[in-house]
Amino acid sequence: MSRAQIKVEANERITIEGKSYRVTEHPALPGIPYLQRGARGFVIQLAAPDNERMALKYFKLKYRVPELVTVATMLHKYADLPGMKAARRTVFTNATHAPLIAQYPALEYGMLMPWLPGMTWYDLITSKAPISSNESIRLAQSLSGVLAAMEAQGLAHTDIAGANVMVDRRNSDVQLVDIEEIYGPDQPPPVEAPAGQDGYQHKQGRERGQWNANGDRFAAAMLLAEMLGWSDARLRQNSADEHFFASAEMQDPASARFRLMSQALRDHYSDDIASLFEQAWNSPTLADSPALATWKDALAALQPTAGVDTSVAVPSAGSGAVISGRRSIGGTSNTAPVPMQTPLPQLTLDGVKLCRNCGAENPASYTFCKRCGFFVGTVAQRNQLNATRAKQPAASQISAPITTAPAAPVVVKRDNDAIIVAKRVGDPGKGMQRVATQPDEKPEETQPVEGSWVIAGVIIFMMLAALLLVLLAH
Ligand SMILES: Nc1ncnc2c1ncn2[C@@H]1O[C@H](COP(=O)(O)OP(=O)(O)O)[C@@H](O)[C@H]1O
Ligand SMILES: [Mg+2]
Numbered sequence: 350m351s352r353a354q355i356k357v358e359a360n361e362r363i364t365i366e367g368k369s370y371r372v373t374e375h376p377a378l379p380g381i382p383y384l385q386r387g388a389r390g391f392v393i394q395l396a397a398p399d400n401e402r403m404a405l406k407y408f409k410l411k412y413r414v415p416e417l418v419t420v421a422t423m424l425h426k427y428a429d430l431p432g433m434k435a436a437r438r439t440v441f442t443n444a445t446h447a448p449l450i451a452q453y454p455a456l457e458y459g460m461l462m463p464w465l466p467g468m469t470w471y472d473l474i475t476s477k478a479p480i481s482s483n484e485s486i487r488l489a490q491s492l493s494g495v496l497a498a499m500e501a502q503g504l505a506h507t508d509i510a511g512a513n514v515m516v517d518r519r520n521s522d523v524q525l526v527d528i529e530e531i532y533g534p535d536q537p538p539p540v541e542a543p544a545g546q547d548g549y550q551h552k553q554g555r556e557r558g559q560w561n562a563n564g565d566r567f568a569a570a571m572l573l574a575e576m577l578g579w580s581d582a583r584l585r586q587n588s589a590d591e592h593f594f595a596s597a598e599m600q601d602p603a604s605a606r607f608r609l610m611s612q613a614l615r616d617h618y619s620d621d622i623a624s625l626f627e628q629a630w631n632s633p634t635l636a637d638s639p640a641l642a643t644w645k646d647a648l649a650a651l652q653p654t655a656g657v658d659t660s661v662a663v664p665s666a667g668s669g670a671v672i673s674g675r676r677s678i679g680g681t682s683n684t685a686p687v688p689m690q691t692p693l694p695q696l697t698l699d700g701v702k703l704c705r706n707c708g709a710e711n712p713a714s715y716t717f718c719k720r721c722g723f724f725v726g727t728v729a730q731r732n733q734l735n736a737t738r739a740k741q742p743a744a745s746q747i748s749a750p751i752t753t754a755p756a757a758p759v760v761v762k763r764d765n766d767a768i769i770v771a772k773r774v775g776d777p778g779k780g781m782q783r784v785a786t787q788p789d790e791k792p793e794e795t796q797p798v799e800g801s802w803v804i805a806g807v808i809i810f811m812m813l814a815a816l817l818l819v820l821l822a823h
Contacts, residue, residue: 350454361382370398404461411540415442423533424528441457475591491522507565513526544559548595549568551567551599552599570625581617700712
Protein backbone atom coordinates (compact mmCIF):
# COMPACT_ATOMS: atom_id res chain seq x y z
CA MET A 350 0.00 0.00 0.00
CA SER A 351 1.40 3.40 -0.95
CA ARG A 352 2.63 5.89 1.64
CA ALA A 353 0.66 8.67 -0.01
CA GLN A 354 -2.82 7.18 0.04
CA ILE A 355 -5.06 4.30 1.00
CA LYS A 356 -7.03 2.41 -1.62
CA VAL A 357 -10.09 0.95 -0.01
CA GLU A 358 -12.99 -1.07 -1.34
CA ALA A 359 -16.47 -0.93 0.10
CA ASN A 360 -16.90 -3.63 2.79
CA GLU A 361 -13.14 -4.14 3.12
CA ARG A 362 -12.02 -4.97 6.66
CA ILE A 363 -9.47 -2.91 8.59
CA THR A 364 -8.25 -4.17 11.97
CA ILE A 365 -7.46 -1.48 14.53
CA GLU A 366 -6.44 -2.38 18.09
CA GLY A 367 -7.70 -5.92 17.54
CA LYS A 368 -11.18 -4.80 16.36
CA SER A 369 -12.31 -5.54 12.83
CA TYR A 370 -13.90 -2.48 11.20
CA ARG A 371 -15.77 -2.55 7.88
CA VAL A 372 -15.41 0.19 5.26
CA THR A 373 -19.01 1.23 4.64
CA GLU A 374 -20.69 1.89 1.30
CA HIS A 375 -21.71 5.41 0.43
CA PRO A 376 -25.44 5.61 1.21
CA ALA A 377 -26.21 7.05 -2.23
CA LEU A 378 -23.48 5.46 -4.33
CA PRO A 379 -23.74 1.67 -4.29
CA GLY A 380 -20.39 -0.10 -4.36
CA ILE A 381 -18.40 3.06 -3.63
CA PRO A 382 -16.69 3.41 -0.25
CA TYR A 383 -18.00 6.22 1.93
CA LEU A 384 -15.09 8.56 1.71
CA GLN A 385 -15.00 12.34 1.99
CA ARG A 386 -12.12 14.45 0.86
CA GLY A 387 -11.04 17.69 2.46
CA ALA A 388 -8.24 20.13 1.74
CA ARG A 389 -5.64 18.33 3.83
CA GLY A 390 -6.81 14.77 3.98
CA PHE A 391 -9.43 12.07 3.53
CA VAL A 392 -12.05 10.67 5.86
CA ILE A 393 -13.39 7.12 5.50
CA GLN A 394 -16.49 5.91 7.29
CA LEU A 395 -16.02 2.65 9.16
CA ALA A 396 -18.54 0.40 10.91
CA ALA A 397 -17.32 -1.04 14.23
CA PRO A 398 -18.24 -4.65 15.19
CA ASP A 399 -21.22 -3.25 17.14
CA ASN A 400 -22.17 -1.25 13.99
CA GLU A 401 -21.24 2.08 15.55
CA ARG A 402 -19.97 4.46 12.84
CA MET A 403 -16.42 5.78 13.13
CA ALA A 404 -14.36 8.21 11.05
CA LEU A 405 -10.87 7.22 9.92
CA LYS A 406 -8.92 10.29 8.83
CA TYR A 407 -5.53 10.35 7.15
CA PHE A 408 -3.56 13.32 5.92
CA LYS A 409 -1.71 14.21 2.77
CA LEU A 410 2.05 13.75 3.33
CA LYS A 411 2.76 17.42 4.01
CA TYR A 412 0.33 17.55 6.92
CA ARG A 413 1.41 14.27 8.55
CA VAL A 414 3.41 15.68 11.47
CA PRO A 415 4.18 14.46 15.02
CA GLU A 416 2.49 17.58 16.45
CA LEU A 417 -0.83 15.88 15.68
CA VAL A 418 -0.20 13.70 18.75
CA THR A 419 0.24 16.76 20.99
CA VAL A 420 -2.90 18.32 19.54
CA ALA A 421 -4.92 15.16 20.17
CA THR A 422 -3.73 14.96 23.79
CA MET A 423 -4.76 18.55 24.34
CA LEU A 424 -8.09 18.02 22.58
CA HIS A 425 -9.07 15.25 25.01
CA LYS A 426 -9.32 17.92 27.71
CA TYR A 427 -11.99 19.71 25.68
CA ALA A 428 -13.92 16.69 24.40
CA ASP A 429 -16.86 17.42 26.71
CA LEU A 430 -17.39 20.92 25.38
CA PRO A 431 -20.44 21.21 23.12
CA GLY A 432 -19.66 20.50 19.47
CA MET A 433 -16.35 18.80 20.20
CA LYS A 434 -17.22 15.10 19.87
CA ALA A 435 -14.52 14.76 17.20
CA ALA A 436 -11.97 15.47 19.94
CA ARG A 437 -12.42 11.87 21.17
CA ARG A 438 -9.74 10.49 18.91
CA THR A 439 -6.90 8.02 18.79
CA VAL A 440 -3.85 9.06 16.77
CA PHE A 441 -1.72 6.32 15.18
CA THR A 442 2.07 6.41 15.50
CA ASN A 443 4.77 3.85 14.89
CA ALA A 444 5.22 3.65 18.64
CA THR A 445 1.57 2.85 19.36
CA HIS A 446 0.16 1.24 16.17
CA ALA A 447 3.13 -0.28 14.28
CA PRO A 448 1.24 -3.21 12.61
CA LEU A 449 -1.53 -0.89 11.37
CA ILE A 450 0.94 1.59 9.89
CA ALA A 451 2.97 -1.26 8.35
CA GLN A 452 -0.18 -2.34 6.54
CA TYR A 453 -1.41 1.19 5.73
CA PRO A 454 1.61 3.55 5.75
CA ALA A 455 -0.67 6.52 4.95
CA LEU A 456 -2.24 6.12 8.39
CA GLU A 457 0.83 7.46 10.20
CA TYR A 458 -0.50 10.30 12.39
CA GLY A 459 -3.94 9.47 11.04
CA MET A 460 -6.77 9.01 13.53
CA LEU A 461 -9.94 7.22 14.50
CA MET A 462 -12.79 9.29 15.93
CA PRO A 463 -16.58 9.14 16.22
CA TRP A 464 -18.50 9.60 12.97
CA LEU A 465 -20.72 12.63 13.36
CA PRO A 466 -24.23 12.14 12.00
CA GLY A 467 -25.93 14.57 9.66
CA MET A 468 -24.37 16.58 6.87
CA THR A 469 -21.95 19.43 6.54
CA TRP A 470 -23.32 22.95 6.30
CA TYR A 471 -21.53 23.04 2.92
CA ASP A 472 -23.63 20.13 1.68
CA LEU A 473 -26.81 21.82 2.83
CA ILE A 474 -25.93 25.12 1.09
CA THR A 475 -24.74 23.43 -2.09
CA SER A 476 -27.90 21.38 -2.39
CA LYS A 477 -29.97 24.53 -1.74
CA ALA A 478 -31.97 22.54 0.83
CA PRO A 479 -34.62 24.76 2.41
CA ILE A 480 -34.84 25.00 6.18
CA SER A 481 -37.55 26.45 8.41
CA SER A 482 -37.13 29.69 10.32
CA ASN A 483 -37.17 27.77 13.59
CA GLU A 484 -34.36 25.58 12.33
CA SER A 485 -32.44 28.69 11.35
CA ILE A 486 -32.65 29.96 14.91
CA ARG A 487 -31.85 26.62 16.54
CA LEU A 488 -28.82 25.95 14.34
CA ALA A 489 -27.44 29.45 14.84
CA GLN A 490 -27.96 29.16 18.61
CA SER A 491 -26.21 25.82 18.60
CA LEU A 492 -23.21 27.05 16.56
CA SER A 493 -22.82 30.21 18.63
CA GLY A 494 -23.00 28.10 21.81
CA VAL A 495 -20.25 25.80 20.55
CA LEU A 496 -17.92 28.63 19.51
CA ALA A 497 -18.63 30.80 22.56
CA ALA A 498 -17.75 27.86 24.84
CA MET A 499 -14.43 27.50 23.01
CA GLU A 500 -13.82 31.24 23.17
CA ALA A 501 -14.33 31.14 26.94
CA GLN A 502 -11.45 28.62 27.15
CA GLY A 503 -9.18 30.77 24.96
CA LEU A 504 -9.66 28.38 22.03
CA ALA A 505 -10.51 29.04 18.40
CA HIS A 506 -11.13 26.54 15.60
CA THR A 507 -9.52 28.99 13.10
CA ASP A 508 -10.91 27.35 9.94
CA ILE A 509 -14.65 27.82 10.33
CA ALA A 510 -16.33 27.16 6.98
CA GLY A 511 -19.26 25.12 5.69
CA ALA A 512 -17.31 21.89 5.15
CA ASN A 513 -15.96 21.93 8.73
CA VAL A 514 -19.35 22.30 10.43
CA MET A 515 -21.62 19.26 10.74
CA VAL A 516 -25.31 19.81 11.32
CA ASP A 517 -27.64 17.12 12.57
CA ARG A 518 -31.03 18.38 11.49
CA ARG A 519 -32.98 15.92 13.63
CA ASN A 520 -31.99 17.76 16.79
CA SER A 521 -30.35 20.95 15.46
CA ASP A 522 -27.03 19.80 16.86
CA VAL A 523 -23.86 21.40 15.51
CA GLN A 524 -20.46 19.68 15.75
CA LEU A 525 -17.06 20.80 14.49
CA VAL A 526 -14.70 18.70 12.37
CA ASP A 527 -11.19 19.43 11.15
CA ILE A 528 -10.18 20.50 14.64
CA GLU A 529 -6.47 19.75 14.29
CA GLU A 530 -5.59 23.39 13.60
CA ILE A 531 -7.19 24.58 16.81
CA TYR A 532 -5.64 27.64 18.43
CA GLY A 533 -5.28 27.54 22.21
CA PRO A 534 -2.99 27.81 25.17
CA ASP A 535 0.19 25.79 24.51
CA GLN A 536 -1.04 24.54 21.15
CA PRO A 537 1.64 23.83 18.54
CA PRO A 538 1.16 25.95 15.41
CA PRO A 539 -0.19 24.10 12.37
CA VAL A 540 1.88 23.32 9.25
CA GLU A 541 0.20 26.24 7.49
CA ALA A 542 -1.60 29.07 9.27
CA PRO A 543 -5.27 28.92 8.20
CA ALA A 544 -6.18 31.97 6.14
CA GLY A 545 -9.95 31.47 6.02
CA GLN A 546 -11.96 29.91 3.24
CA ASP A 547 -13.87 31.40 0.33
CA GLY A 548 -17.10 32.96 1.50
CA TYR A 549 -15.86 33.20 5.10
CA GLN A 550 -12.54 34.99 4.71
CA HIS A 551 -11.62 38.27 6.41
CA LYS A 552 -9.02 40.43 4.68
CA GLN A 553 -6.74 40.16 7.72
CA GLY A 554 -6.90 36.37 7.60
CA ARG A 555 -6.07 36.42 3.90
CA GLU A 556 -3.06 38.67 4.47
CA ARG A 557 -1.70 37.39 7.76
CA GLY A 558 -3.50 34.17 8.61
CA GLN A 559 -6.02 33.71 11.41
CA TRP A 560 -4.37 31.25 13.75
CA ASN A 561 -5.14 33.36 16.80
CA ALA A 562 -7.75 33.76 19.55
CA ASN A 563 -9.98 35.92 17.30
CA GLY A 564 -9.61 33.60 14.32
CA ASP A 565 -13.26 32.47 14.38
CA ARG A 566 -14.95 35.82 14.79
CA PHE A 567 -15.46 36.80 11.17
CA ALA A 568 -16.03 33.35 9.67
CA ALA A 569 -18.51 32.54 12.42
CA ALA A 570 -20.41 35.77 11.74
CA MET A 571 -20.75 34.78 8.08
CA LEU A 572 -21.82 31.24 8.91
CA LEU A 573 -24.29 32.36 11.57
CA ALA A 574 -25.79 34.84 9.09
CA GLU A 575 -26.06 32.04 6.52
CA MET A 576 -27.83 29.81 9.03
CA LEU A 577 -30.25 32.58 9.98
CA GLY A 578 -30.82 33.71 6.42
CA TRP A 579 -31.15 30.30 4.79
CA SER A 580 -34.83 29.96 5.71
CA ASP A 581 -35.53 32.95 3.43
CA ALA A 582 -36.12 31.68 -0.11
CA ARG A 583 -34.82 34.91 -1.58
CA LEU A 584 -31.42 34.35 0.00
CA ARG A 585 -31.27 30.74 -1.13
CA GLN A 586 -32.11 31.80 -4.68
CA ASN A 587 -29.40 34.46 -4.67
CA SER A 588 -26.69 32.42 -2.97
CA ALA A 589 -23.26 32.47 -4.63
CA ASP A 590 -22.71 28.73 -4.82
CA GLU A 591 -20.91 26.74 -2.16
CA HIS A 592 -21.40 29.60 0.32
CA PHE A 593 -23.80 32.52 0.32
CA PHE A 594 -21.21 35.22 -0.38
CA ALA A 595 -18.89 35.14 -3.39
CA SER A 596 -15.24 35.37 -2.40
CA ALA A 597 -14.73 38.48 -4.56
CA GLU A 598 -17.39 40.49 -2.72
CA MET A 599 -16.26 39.83 0.85
CA GLN A 600 -16.38 42.96 3.04
CA ASP A 601 -17.43 45.16 0.12
CA PRO A 602 -19.91 47.63 1.66
CA ALA A 603 -21.62 47.99 -1.73
CA SER A 604 -22.17 44.24 -2.17
CA ALA A 605 -25.79 43.45 -3.03
CA ARG A 606 -25.63 40.15 -1.12
CA PHE A 607 -24.40 42.02 1.95
CA ARG A 608 -27.38 44.37 1.74
CA LEU A 609 -29.74 41.49 1.10
CA MET A 610 -28.46 39.62 4.16
CA SER A 611 -28.62 42.73 6.39
CA GLN A 612 -32.22 43.36 5.38
CA ALA A 613 -33.21 39.76 5.94
CA LEU A 614 -31.62 39.66 9.41
CA ARG A 615 -33.28 42.95 10.37
CA ASP A 616 -36.68 41.96 8.98
CA HIS A 617 -36.82 38.40 10.28
CA TYR A 618 -34.90 38.74 13.54
CA SER A 619 -33.78 41.97 15.12
CA ASP A 620 -31.75 45.13 14.74
CA ASP A 621 -29.24 43.61 17.20
CA ILE A 622 -28.59 40.61 15.00
CA ALA A 623 -28.35 42.68 11.80
CA SER A 624 -25.97 45.10 13.52
CA LEU A 625 -23.67 42.31 14.70
CA PHE A 626 -23.46 40.99 11.15
CA GLU A 627 -22.79 44.47 9.75
CA GLN A 628 -20.14 45.06 12.40
CA ALA A 629 -18.34 41.89 11.30
CA TRP A 630 -18.64 42.71 7.60
CA ASN A 631 -17.20 46.20 8.11
CA SER A 632 -14.53 45.19 10.63
CA PRO A 633 -11.00 46.37 9.77
CA THR A 634 -9.46 43.58 11.89
CA LEU A 635 -10.64 40.23 13.21
CA ALA A 636 -10.71 41.68 16.70
CA ASP A 637 -13.25 44.28 15.55
CA SER A 638 -15.75 41.54 14.67
CA PRO A 639 -18.16 40.73 17.52
CA ALA A 640 -17.02 38.17 20.08
CA LEU A 641 -18.79 34.81 19.99
CA ALA A 642 -20.21 35.45 23.46
CA THR A 643 -21.97 38.55 22.09
CA TRP A 644 -23.50 36.49 19.27
CA LYS A 645 -24.56 33.82 21.72
CA ASP A 646 -26.37 36.33 23.94
CA ALA A 647 -28.08 38.06 21.04
CA LEU A 648 -29.22 34.73 19.57
CA ALA A 649 -30.41 33.44 22.94
CA ALA A 650 -32.98 36.25 22.85
CA LEU A 651 -34.64 34.72 19.78
CA GLN A 652 -37.41 32.28 20.52
CA PRO A 653 -38.27 29.61 17.95
CA THR A 654 -42.05 29.64 17.46
CA ALA A 655 -43.58 26.86 19.53
CA GLY A 656 -45.48 24.23 17.61
CA VAL A 657 -45.29 25.64 14.11
CA ASP A 658 -42.16 24.89 12.14
CA THR A 659 -42.80 26.16 8.67
CA SER A 660 -40.41 27.70 6.18
CA VAL A 661 -40.42 31.41 5.58
CA ALA A 662 -42.88 31.96 2.75
CA VAL A 663 -41.32 31.81 -0.70
CA PRO A 664 -41.76 35.20 -2.37
CA SER A 665 -44.24 35.17 -5.21
CA ALA A 666 -43.14 34.91 -8.84
CA GLY A 667 -41.07 37.83 -10.00
CA SER A 668 -39.32 37.54 -6.68
CA GLY A 669 -37.80 40.96 -6.85
CA ALA A 670 -40.13 42.01 -4.06
CA VAL A 671 -38.47 44.20 -1.49
CA ILE A 672 -38.32 42.51 1.89
CA SER A 673 -40.41 44.85 3.93
CA GLY A 674 -42.52 44.91 7.03
CA ARG A 675 -41.03 43.19 10.03
CA ARG A 676 -41.97 39.53 10.12
CA SER A 677 -40.72 38.96 13.60
CA ILE A 678 -40.10 35.38 14.53
CA GLY A 679 -37.99 36.19 17.55
CA GLY A 680 -38.86 37.15 21.07
CA THR A 681 -37.88 40.28 22.88
CA SER A 682 -34.23 40.94 23.46
CA ASN A 683 -32.80 40.54 26.93
CA THR A 684 -29.28 41.54 25.99
CA ALA A 685 -27.56 44.88 26.20
CA PRO A 686 -28.77 46.73 23.12
CA VAL A 687 -26.29 47.09 20.31
CA PRO A 688 -26.12 50.73 19.18
CA MET A 689 -28.66 51.28 16.40
CA GLN A 690 -27.15 51.79 13.01
CA THR A 691 -28.92 53.54 10.18
CA PRO A 692 -30.57 50.74 8.22
CA LEU A 693 -29.18 50.32 4.72
CA PRO A 694 -31.46 51.45 1.89
CA GLN A 695 -33.93 48.74 0.88
CA LEU A 696 -32.64 46.52 -1.88
CA THR A 697 -34.81 45.48 -4.76
CA LEU A 698 -33.67 42.76 -7.09
CA ASP A 699 -36.36 43.22 -9.73
CA GLY A 700 -34.97 42.09 -13.06
CA VAL A 701 -31.51 41.61 -11.54
CA LYS A 702 -29.33 38.56 -11.11
CA LEU A 703 -26.29 38.54 -8.88
CA CYS A 704 -23.08 37.17 -10.31
CA ARG A 705 -22.12 33.98 -8.50
CA ASN A 706 -18.47 34.83 -8.94
CA CYS A 707 -18.17 38.50 -7.95
CA GLY A 708 -21.63 39.50 -6.69
CA ALA A 709 -22.19 42.23 -9.32
CA GLU A 710 -25.81 43.11 -10.10
CA ASN A 711 -26.53 42.16 -13.72
CA PRO A 712 -29.69 42.76 -15.76
CA ALA A 713 -31.63 39.51 -15.95
CA SER A 714 -31.10 39.36 -19.73
CA TYR A 715 -27.28 39.18 -19.47
CA THR A 716 -25.43 35.97 -20.27
CA PHE A 717 -22.04 37.08 -18.94
CA CYS A 718 -21.33 39.21 -15.89
CA LYS A 719 -20.69 42.82 -16.84
CA ARG A 720 -17.93 43.08 -14.24
CA CYS A 721 -16.00 39.80 -14.29
CA GLY A 722 -17.25 37.98 -17.41
CA PHE A 723 -18.51 34.96 -15.47
CA PHE A 724 -21.39 33.02 -17.05
CA VAL A 725 -24.66 34.24 -15.52
CA GLY A 726 -27.08 32.93 -18.16
CA THR A 727 -29.72 30.27 -17.98
CA VAL A 728 -29.30 26.52 -18.35
CA ALA A 729 -30.82 26.78 -21.84
CA GLN A 730 -28.23 29.42 -22.81
CA ARG A 731 -25.49 27.24 -21.37
CA ASN A 732 -26.63 24.27 -23.45
CA GLN A 733 -26.82 26.43 -26.56
CA LEU A 734 -23.27 27.69 -25.96
CA ASN A 735 -22.00 24.16 -25.49
CA ALA A 736 -23.72 23.06 -28.69
CA THR A 737 -22.18 25.95 -30.64
CA ARG A 738 -18.75 25.17 -29.28
CA ALA A 739 -19.12 21.50 -30.12
CA LYS A 740 -19.81 22.45 -33.75
CA GLN A 741 -16.66 24.59 -34.05
CA PRO A 742 -13.71 23.01 -35.90
CA ALA A 743 -11.40 21.13 -33.55
CA ALA A 744 -8.43 23.44 -34.30
CA SER A 745 -10.24 26.45 -32.90
CA GLN A 746 -10.98 24.75 -29.61
CA ILE A 747 -8.58 24.81 -26.73
CA SER A 748 -8.78 21.84 -24.46
CA ALA A 749 -6.53 19.81 -22.25
CA PRO A 750 -5.31 16.60 -23.91
CA ILE A 751 -7.36 13.64 -22.77
CA THR A 752 -4.94 10.98 -21.60
CA THR A 753 -7.37 8.55 -20.03
CA ALA A 754 -10.89 7.49 -20.82
CA PRO A 755 -13.37 9.34 -18.60
CA ALA A 756 -14.71 7.29 -15.71
CA ALA A 757 -18.18 5.90 -16.22
CA PRO A 758 -20.71 8.01 -14.36
CA VAL A 759 -21.84 6.60 -11.05
CA VAL A 760 -25.59 6.22 -10.73
CA VAL A 761 -26.87 8.11 -7.72
CA LYS A 762 -29.42 6.40 -5.53
CA ARG A 763 -31.80 9.17 -4.64
CA ASP A 764 -34.14 7.23 -2.38
CA ASN A 765 -32.41 8.36 0.79
CA ASP A 766 -31.48 11.54 2.64
CA ALA A 767 -27.84 11.61 1.62
CA ILE A 768 -26.74 14.71 -0.17
CA ILE A 769 -24.19 14.20 -2.87
CA VAL A 770 -21.66 16.80 -3.68
CA ALA A 771 -19.68 15.39 -6.55
CA LYS A 772 -16.52 17.31 -5.73
CA ARG A 773 -16.14 15.66 -2.36
CA VAL A 774 -16.96 12.05 -3.15
CA GLY A 775 -14.24 9.82 -4.43
CA ASP A 776 -11.48 7.38 -3.91
CA PRO A 777 -7.98 8.83 -3.92
CA GLY A 778 -6.67 5.54 -5.19
CA LYS A 779 -8.85 5.49 -8.28
CA GLY A 780 -9.39 9.12 -9.10
CA MET A 781 -12.51 11.06 -8.31
CA GLN A 782 -15.80 9.49 -9.25
CA ARG A 783 -17.95 11.32 -11.71
CA VAL A 784 -21.43 11.64 -10.27
CA ALA A 785 -24.41 12.07 -12.54
CA THR A 786 -26.27 15.28 -11.70
CA GLN A 787 -29.45 16.85 -13.03
CA PRO A 788 -28.92 19.36 -15.87
CA ASP A 789 -29.91 22.27 -13.65
CA GLU A 790 -27.44 21.18 -10.98
CA LYS A 791 -24.42 21.47 -13.23
CA PRO A 792 -21.92 23.98 -11.97
CA GLU A 793 -21.28 26.86 -14.31
CA GLU A 794 -17.77 27.82 -15.19
CA THR A 795 -16.24 30.96 -16.50
CA GLN A 796 -16.74 31.08 -20.24
CA PRO A 797 -14.70 34.02 -21.44
CA VAL A 798 -11.45 32.71 -20.00
CA GLU A 799 -10.69 30.57 -23.01
CA GLY A 800 -11.07 33.58 -25.29
CA SER A 801 -8.70 35.63 -23.17
CA TRP A 802 -6.02 32.93 -23.42
CA VAL A 803 -6.24 33.07 -27.21
CA ILE A 804 -5.92 36.88 -27.18
CA ALA A 805 -2.97 36.70 -24.77
CA GLY A 806 -1.28 34.11 -27.02
CA VAL A 807 -1.74 36.28 -30.13
CA ILE A 808 -0.33 39.35 -28.34
CA ILE A 809 2.73 37.42 -27.10
CA PHE A 810 3.29 35.99 -30.58
CA MET A 811 3.12 39.47 -32.18
CA MET A 812 5.53 40.92 -29.61
CA LEU A 813 8.04 38.13 -30.25
CA ALA A 814 7.75 38.62 -34.02
CA ALA A 815 8.35 42.38 -33.65
CA LEU A 816 11.40 41.70 -31.46
CA LEU A 817 12.79 39.29 -34.06
CA LEU A 818 12.34 41.87 -36.83
CA VAL A 819 14.17 44.55 -34.77
CA LEU A 820 17.05 42.12 -34.10
CA LEU A 821 17.27 41.14 -37.79
CA ALA A 822 17.26 44.82 -38.84
CA HIS A 823 20.37 45.33 -36.70
N1 LIG B 1 -15.82 12.87 12.47
C1 LIG B 1 -16.44 13.04 11.30
N2 LIG B 1 -17.70 12.56 11.11
C2 LIG B 1 -18.33 12.70 9.92
N3 LIG B 1 -17.79 13.30 8.86
C3 LIG B 1 -16.54 13.80 8.99
C4 LIG B 1 -15.81 13.70 10.21
N4 LIG B 1 -14.61 14.30 10.04
C5 LIG B 1 -14.60 14.75 8.78
N5 LIG B 1 -15.75 14.45 8.13
C6 LIG B 1 -16.10 14.74 6.72
O1 LIG B 1 -14.92 14.70 5.95
C7 LIG B 1 -14.69 15.96 5.34
C8 LIG B 1 -13.18 16.24 5.35
O2 LIG B 1 -12.72 16.21 6.69
P1 LIG B 1 -11.81 17.36 7.29
O3 LIG B 1 -11.46 16.95 8.68
O4 LIG B 1 -12.47 18.67 7.13
O5 LIG B 1 -10.55 17.25 6.34
P2 LIG B 1 -9.50 18.37 5.86
O6 LIG B 1 -8.57 18.58 7.01
O7 LIG B 1 -8.83 17.72 4.70
O8 LIG B 1 -10.29 19.58 5.49
C9 LIG B 1 -15.50 16.96 6.14
O9 LIG B 1 -15.88 18.08 5.35
C10 LIG B 1 -16.70 16.12 6.54
O10 LIG B 1 -17.62 16.04 5.47
MG1 LIG C 1 -11.90 20.53 6.34
